[in-house]
Amino acid sequence: MxxxxxxxxxxxxxxxxxxxxxxxxxxxxxxxxFITWALKRYQHEVQTSEMFSTAxxxxxxxxxxxxxxxxxxxxxxxxxxxxxxxxxxxxxxxxxxxxxxxxxxxxxxxxxxxxxxxxxxxxxxxxxxxxxxxxxxxxxxxxxxxxxxxxxxxxxxxxxxxxxxxxxxxxxxxxxxxxxxxxxxxxxxxxxxxxxxxxxxxxxxxxxxxxxxxxxxxxxxxxxxxxxxxxxxxxxxxxxxxxxxxxxxxxxxxxxxxxxxxxxxxxxxxxxxxxxxxxxxxxxxxxxxxxxxxxxxxxxxxxxxxxxxxxxxxxxxxxxxxxxxxxxxxxxxxxxxxxxxxxxxxxxxxxxxxxxxxxxxxxxxxxxxxxxxxxxxxxxxxxxxxxxxxxxxxxxxxxxxxxxxxxxxxxxxxxxxxxxxGMGYLYLLMGVIISSAVFPGAMTLVWKGQNWIAASSSPVLGLAMSLIAWLVTAKKESGVLTVDSTGANYPMLAGNVTALLSPVIFSPILTYVFGPQNYDYESMRAIRKVDDTDVAAAAHIDIELIPGEATMTNAEKEEEEQRKLNRAALYxxxxxxxxxxxxxxxxxxxxxxxxxxxxxxxxxxxxxxxxxxxxxxxxxxxxxxxxxGRKSIIRTTRSMVLDAMGRKSRALDGQKGYDESPSGVATPTEKEEVVDLVDLVNLGHLGDPWELVGNTHSKLEPEEAAPVQAVPLVEDEYRVLYQ
Incomplete structure (x- = not known):
């Protein structure tokens, strides 16, 4: 009523x-x-294609x-x-x-x-x-x-x-x-x-x-x-x-x-x-x-x-x-x-x-x-x-x-x-439509044997099976095919389970009938980043300064990351x-x-x-x-405050992040302290020329050659090159 x-x-x-x-x-x-502007100005994050898609x-x-x-x-x-x-x-x-x-x-x-x-x-x-x-x-x-x-x-x-x-x-x-x-x-x-x-x-x-x-x-x-x-x-x-x-x-x-x-x-x-x-x-x-x-x-x-x-x-x-x-x-x-x-x-x-x-x-x-x-x-x-x-x-x-x-x-x-x-119907339906690709997709990364026939056929066969199971169950339960009858629990259950589990049968059968692939994953490792030099040039920023865009590689760093990833995979x-x-x-x-x-x-x-x-x-x-992210937040906030007070170099948006001084004779290093990536590329506000080596920077006295670029070595470490 x-x-x-x-x-x-x-x-x-x-x-x-x-x-x-x-x-x-x-x-x-x-x-x-505003955040995009601040990241570009103070952390050299330009919207290259790599940054847009991978940060x-x-x-x-x-x-x-x-x-x-x-x-x-x-x-x-x-x-x-x-x-x-x-x-x-x-x-x-x-x-x-x-x-x-x-x-x-x-x-x-x-x-x-x-x-x-x-x-x-x-x-x-x-x-x-x-x-x-x-x-x-x-x-x-x-x-x-x-x-x-x-x-x-x-x-x-x-x-x-x-x-x-x-x-x-x-x-x-x-x-x-x-x-x-x-x-x-x-x-x-x-x-x-x-x-x-x-x-x-x-x-x-x-x-x-x-x-x-x-x-x-x-x-x-x-x-x-x-x-x-x-x-x-x-x-x-x-x-x-x-x-x-x-x-x-x-x-x-x-x-x-x-x-x-x-x-x-x-x-x-x-x-x-x-x-x-x-x-x-x-x-x-x-x-x-x-x-x-x-x-x-x-x-x-x-x-x-x-x-x-x-x-x-x-x-x-x-x-x-x-x-x-x-x-x-x-x-x-x-x-x-x-x-x-x-x-x-x-x-x-x-x-x-x-x-x-x-x-x-x-x-x-x-x-x-x-x-x-x-x-x-x-x-x-x-x-x-x-x-x-x-x-x-x-x-x-x-x-x-x-x-x-x-x-x-x-x-x-x-x-x-x-x-x-409505939303409830779509929520129950989604597994019927898409779940048949879950198993072959996951096996692409974890099973070297799955061949291309199994990977291409099992999702399609699974989808066909799930649609049949879903609609036949709905027809048998209600006698008609409507939004209400197809959205009931039992038809959705039949379709969802069939979609997820049928490729678990199809994929191994097709793999062993047509022969395992025995894949070595080398072609995946050969995927390369996009050439974003045109975007960097338009922004007047050295491509090496943009996070994730460095072309110089460090073999020891890559090996260490692989060891960590291998341990993480086991855990x-x-x-x-x-x-x-x-x-x-x-x-x-x-x-x-x-x-x-x-x-x-x-x-x-x-x-x-x-x-x-x-x-x-x-x-x-x-x-x-x-x-x-506390260091990055504090650093960016500090840079913005100093910038607003006029105490920071006006050329912080990637063209030259340093004050220039007349060339002179180098004198011995006076002090060293640990510094991270963004400090290394944004030292202009310090008012002195600096020599940057590894993850330390050393103040030079009194007149040094101005740095011309900062080159990434490993994560959070930059080396500034001098003329």
């Missing part, structure tokens, strides 16, 4: 919604313009972890996890979080292998092409682009639905306006912009989740404590028990439908991680020794976000709704979280939700832009259209790719809205397998098998652990990146 359905009216004005979408988008773009391959583990958390925190992370909590109870948040964090942890192993096998690659697909050739390359381009299209469609459909529900902004308008600010700051800052804005977005999302959690479990007049929430869930279980749950309770891990969702979630998310070039982009951008810890920290920290968010918002929606239930359409559209937020905090809850979803959509969308632009630039344009293209041309292609993809996806998401296909396999066993077996299976229904004390402890875990996440992805 209509009276039994909860009505949800937009609590915010359309003007507020447009202000958030457009105003915040342009604000982030302006911030990134100089020098990002540290804390910022990698923050970027992974932000990129993996889609609108669906917050909205879909709350929806499954609303439908299945306390098991839903755990099944969502554990079913989506193990892929990030396992991906750490692939990240290490990519850094070892193809240290100069710009995309994962370049490694595919180097090993197998054009046919396999084209197959994986299609699957990777389908992944990016599905993920971006989910972001825009989910984000626009929430904007419409909270502010009344038209869904189609939101689909077209949300990408604008993201495209602007991505164009100016490249992947470095996504790392920096990902960090900012992560901070906002974590703060909002803390606000929700402390409101529901500490300060709210209706709820306000774990005990009251527990009592409300017990009452809800009696009022509308959950079919398939132990005792019909919302307070148990024994949930039949929740378990089915867990498997679908687990299988589908393998595709969206292992086939999303955005995650390979971040692995490539990471410093070689920081890729593995960055992904492990990111995976463990991310777990707390959907777990606590859904355990707060999905559960609060159940506790606060009474006899009026949300409609299935609203639940599928992801409106459980905004419903709970408005009921918990009123107007403030609506504002917090709008900000949080905006951050989740835009941060993940920027990662998709870089992923797609990298594929179109390096795997299509440079590979098949203009192999001799230099940096300036490739940067232009990257920019055009970002703009084109944003326009196409805005139109596609709008079409999905008018077709009645990663052991550690990731152990953590996967914990998240998928040791923690959930005993609770599922025993049909345990939470007691009041156990539920309280469950909530407290979730809050503590989010505090750990805060340290891992908010505090730790600042600590790792």
């Amino acid at each position: 209509a009276s039994d359905v909860a009505k949800f009216a937009a609590p915010l004005s359309q003007g507020f919604g447009y202000g958030i979408i457009i105003g915040l988008g342009f604000a982030f773009a302006l911030v990134m313009i 100089g391959r020098s990002v540290k583990s804390g910022l990698v972890a923050a970027a992974v958390v932000s990129s993996w925190t889609w609108a669906a992370t917050l909205l879909q996890s709350s929806a499954v909590a609303y439908k299945y109870g306390i098991s839903g948040p755990f099944f969502y979080a554990s079913g989506a964090c193990v892929q990030i942890i396992l991906f750490a192993t692939l990240a290490i292998e990519l850094k070892r096998r193809a240290p100069n690659a710009h995309t994962f697909l370049e490694a595919i092409r180097a090993r197998y050739g054009t046919a396999v390359h084209v197959v994986f381009i299609v699957f990777c682009l389908m992944t990016n299209i599905l993920v971006t469609a989910m972001l825009l459909t989910g984000g626009s639905a929430v904007m419409t529900s909270l502010t009344g902004v038209h869904t189609a308008a939101a689909c077209f306006l949300l990408p604008i600010g993201v495209v602007l700051y991505t164009l100016f800052g490249g992947i470095k912009a996504t790392f920096i804005t990902d960090y900012m977005h992560t901070v906002v999302i974590i703060v909002v989740i803390f606000i929700f959690a402390f409101s529901a479990y500490a300060t709210n007049d209706t709820l306000g404590s774990p005990g009251r929430v527990y009592d409300a869930l017990v009452a809800a279980s009696k009022l509308h028990p959950v079919e398939g749950n132990a005792q019909g309770s919302y307070l148990t891990m024994r949930s039949k439908e929740g378990g089915i969702f867990w498997v679908i979630n687990l299988v589908g998310n393998f595709g969206t991680v292992f086939l999303d070039n955005g995650y390979y982009n971040k692995a490539i951008a990471a410093h070689p020794v920081h890729a593995f810890p960055g992904y492990v920290i990111g995976g463990l920290c991310w777990f707390a976000i959907p777990w606590l968010c859904a355990s707060t918002m999905g559960i609060s929606a159940l506790a606060l709704e009474g006899s009026q239930r949300m409609s299935s359409e609203d639940v599928t559209a992801g409106l459980v979280l905004p419903f709970a937020a408005v009921n918990l905090l009123g107007y403030s809850g609506a504002v917090c939700t709008t900000l949080m979803i905006f951050m989740a959509v835009t941060s993940a969308f920027s990662s998709q832009l870089i992923a797609v632009s990298s594929i179109l630039t390096y795997d299509i344009y440079q590979a098949y259209i203009n192999p001799s293209a230099k940096g300036k041309r490739l940067v232009w292609i990257s920019h055009m790719s970002c703009i084109l993809f944003a326009i196409v996806m805005a139109g596609f998401a709008t079409g999905l809205y008018y077709a009645g296909i 990663s396999r052991t550690l990731t397998i152990g953590m996967v066993i914990c998240f998928l077996l040791l923690w959930p299976i005993p609770m599922y098998g025993t049909s345990y229904v939470f007691s009041r004390k156990f539920f309280t402890g469950w909530v407290i652990v979730g809050i503590i875990w989010l505090f750990v996440t805060t340290f891992g992805v908010v505090v730790f990146p600042l600590y790792e």
